[in-house]
Every structure is written in structure tokens, then in C-alpha cells.
Amino acid sequence: MTKNKALVIFSGGQDSTTCLYWAIDKFGQNNVKALSFDYGQRHAIELESAKKIAQLASVPHQVIPINTFNAIQNNALTGNIEVENTTGENGLPNTFVPGRNLIFITFAAAIAYQDKITDLITGVAQTDYSGYPDCRENTIESLQKTIALGMEYEVKIHTPLMHLNKQQTVKLAEKIGAMEAMAYTHTCYNGQFPPCGECPACLLREKGFKAAGVEDPLLTRANANV
């Protein structure tokens, strides 16, 4: 039986790297493609991580530009505002770009449509979802319906991490052989390597690895100064 083709929305972070290896495990390496968006991230290190990991995983990697978010607003991930571990007046973190995942997934679906890819994979999770409503399961289910109607194309959106906490995500990554790649993932909100260890993203990552009883390969690499 021919396996489906899969497209992984891939930032080069811990979660989407886990998703990439999950997709390789499920669909077979020859059927998986990684897709990154160059949307004006504050830190170019993210796209470098993505490129490196896609090479390591031996899957094709496409980088697609989106110049729209920066035009719409300045915010902590694309602009010059300091990242703080606080929420804005709307109760959402100040890293919130309204609709970012809706846009990413819709563009990914447009590429899937053209390339006759039937399965999309995204690393969104509502467990540790940090206040982003576009990471929730009901949002993703609704978007899948909208895309099916709007493109007349049924694409299945997989969210393998949706109900996992960070500890469980680390365990999953270990099980499916993503640990070598994990050394090259980027997580730090401050764009640092070695990671700052103090921003909310670093702290959440550290907590997950500790709870899973696994050493973080990124820190091993940082300590080895490689």
C-alpha cells in the first residue's frame, strides 16, 4: 500500500522536531517534507536550527516567506519589545500574534493541495499551551473543516503533542529516536546559544527534561561547546 505524503510545520524547536520524527516514524522518511516559515522571527537562529535538523533527518525542507505579520504589528517575537513572563491586558502572553497558527496551517494546506499531500503535522499542544487559543484542539478541528470547505480538499491535521505535557513530549522524542536532533533544536526566547536558561521557554524545557529524567542533548552540546 502506498503511504500518504506528510508535511510537517517545522520551526526547528523542540516540539516540531518531535513532530518531524513522529511523522517519519508514521509515514516513512521518503514521504515526509518539512516546512518552515520565515515570518520575521526576531532570531535567525530558529531557521538555522530547522535547516540543520532537516538535514540530519534527511528530509526535504522548504522555507516560505510571510512578510505580513511584521507589517501588521510589532510584537515580542517579531519586533523589538522585550519578552517578559507576563500577560497583556487581554490575559494572553505578549508573544501572541493573533491567528499565527491559523495562517501557518492554512498556507501549509495550500502547499499540501498543490503537492497532493494529504497529511499535515503541527506541534501545537493545549496542555502547556501558554495561553494561545490557536493551539487548542477545538480550534484545529474547526480549521480543518474550514480548509476542507474552502479548498475542496480534505487534509488531515495531526497534532501528536496536543494532550502531552513537556515531560511526555520528551519521553515521546526519546522513544522515536529524536534525541540526536534535539541537540540542535532552538527554544530560548532570547535567541541565545547556550540558552539563557532563564526565559519562560528555557524554564519550561528544563522542567520537561527533568521530569522525564532525561538529560537535555542541547545542554550537553552547549557544555561541550560544539
Place this chain on the structure above:
Amino acid sequence: MTKNKALVIFSGGQDSTTCLYWAIDKFGQNNVKALSFDYGQRHAIELESAKKIAQLASVPHQVIPINTFNAIQNNALTGNIEVENTTGENGLPNTFVPGRNLIFITFAAAIAYQDKITDLITGVAQTDYSGYPDCRENTIESLQKTIALGMEYEVKIHTPLMHLNKQQTVKLAEKIGAMEAMAYTHTCYNGQFPPCGECPACLLREKGFKAAGVEDPLLTRANANV
């Protein structure tokens, strides 16, 4: 009572110009903003029309870039493929950009979110919808739900032309005072002024004005060589 603020997705074409005046009529001129996307249209004349008409209507006009569609594909509206009055193997016109309206509306909703605008207006219509599934009412309804979930923000998407044919759209435009602006709208797929009169878009426009028994102000302007 304070009226809602409204954002009109505005291409400078016949339909979205009708929507702009519909919005001014419904929400009041001071509460309406026009939004155009610079997404790599083949014809710069479209954005020039939009700018001119927004001035004429005395509403603020924002142009936001999207460089993603061109990166994803070449197609008749953004690339160098000849427009033909035919359909591709998928049964859709070869001007189809998968998900284009989904993306436009989602970005518009992100702007609405930031500017505390509660109402979006788009000129999509399923009557003469030319095969685009993202113009249909059930798609728009589903997208409205998806945006409400994904942004935690309730934005109402108005589609005043959804069930009108071109004749009825012309009648509506006349009723709400959009005819002066209609002289500056752009419709021709070949990007010509005076319009070519032969492409599917010109023919559909001509048919609508004829059926409504109204002279097309664009042709009047073309004949007057203004």
C-alpha cells in the same frame, strides 16, 4: 449608541467597491476602514484603483503585503500564465489560488483584533462564484467560527453580495451611491484600461450592467478618455 467599527477587504474591483459603500451606509463613514493586500497581483492597476476609490470615499486605506502566494506557486493571477476561460484538471479556474480568501480574511481578522474592529466585510459571492470554494457561505461561516476560537475574538463577517447576481450587485451599487466610484474600479483580467472587453471578468461585468439597465461608468470614463 456608538456604532461598530468596520473593516472592508478591498481590492478596488466592482464587488469590493460596492461593499465599501455598503459599509459606509451601514456603519457610517467615520467607522469604516478599507484594507487591501499587495500579494503580487499581476496588475498594479488594481491597487491604484483601490487607492483612488478610498480617497473618493474619504475612508482610511491600509495596504498590507503578502509575499507568500508567489513563493508557493505560479498561477494566472500572480504569475506569467495566460488567463484562459477554462478550468484546470481539478475543475477549478486556473486563476484559483488555494485558500486565498481564507488567508485574506484571517489576516483581516488579525488587524480587526488589534484595532478593536468588530465587523469585517468581504465581497465574496456564491452566485457568480466562478468555481471558487472559498467564496461560499458555508466556508465563510466555518471560518468565522474558526477565527472566534483561534483568536478568542468574535468578529462578524458580512457578505452583502453573497446571494446577489451581477445584475443585483449593480442595482445595489446604484442604490447606495457607489456609481461615481464605479468609474475607477478595476475588473479586467488583462489589466487594461480601457478594459479589454473580452476576458471572462469584462464579459461578466458587461452582462451585469446590461441586465440592470445601467450604463457602466467605467466605460463612460474610458470613452471620455479621462
